Amino acid sequence: MTADNPIEGQVLVLTAAKASVGGERVPELVAEARRELEPRRDELRRKYERVHEDDVREIFLAPEGFWVEVGDDMGWERREREAVARAHAEQLLRVGRREGRESEFETALEVREAVVIGT
Template sequence: MLVAGAKASIPPERLPDLLTRAQADLGGRIQEYRRRYELVDETDEYAAFFVPTDHWDEVGERLELGRRETDALRRTHEEQLRRIGRCSERREEFDAALEIRQAAVIGL
């Protein structure tokens, strides 16, 4: 989370609020995500999806976020998916997919 925020030039203290806002938005749309996007991993705690490359721009507009805030969210979700990939031995698969898509990891 800290790495993603730093890369997007967001102070670390801003990230928890941004992630909470995004989770509230995405969590309310979980059924839509299940219908529209590829579910790549799921546990009792989260569902991880591959989403189109403009996904976080749309979320940022919906939440009225600036470019850096939107970028921090995108990077944080990508890093979370990479962590999931390392733990599940799917890192290469996820890294390759992130070259053409984005990630959304939604808490359940």
Template structure:
């Protein structure tokens, strides 16, 4: 996960850095176990040696947060971190506008490939 994306999401969601780190680790483990299910079900918008990025329906992070036992604020922080990661990828790969439009109607999920 992009470090700057995490810092920005942490600040916007008012979650402490230590808690954010714990949330990201828990979410990453949870999502890694479901990587192939995500591949079959959702659109992959970025795939490289480190991460897969999916677009999922709105409300997906609220549902994931419930599965992970997080508060609404913590689930929102995770959503923001994943969305910021996608925005940063959009800037790097000249796809920022495309990704911004997509995030207007869907949410992003980043899953590590290792």
């Protein structure tokens, strides 16, 4: 993982500990999602609310079902999809803690899904 990965290493470790997939598989899945989504950056910007942007990442809130659709397109099993969705949600919450917006983001995650891409 590079230093400019939009999903921080600690988030990947936390996700791997909670995931029902092998811990070594989580970074691979997150990287696959990144390769799939970053070329769609303009589409994400048009369709979804961007709630954060910095030098490393942009974070969007997509409708529930976003990761089901992406996972289906990628041929992922349910557990793999859930691990990627969890990594993206955990990254949003980590940013929220730093910005004093954790409560806002927790509420948003009740009805939407986080999508993190590199800038």
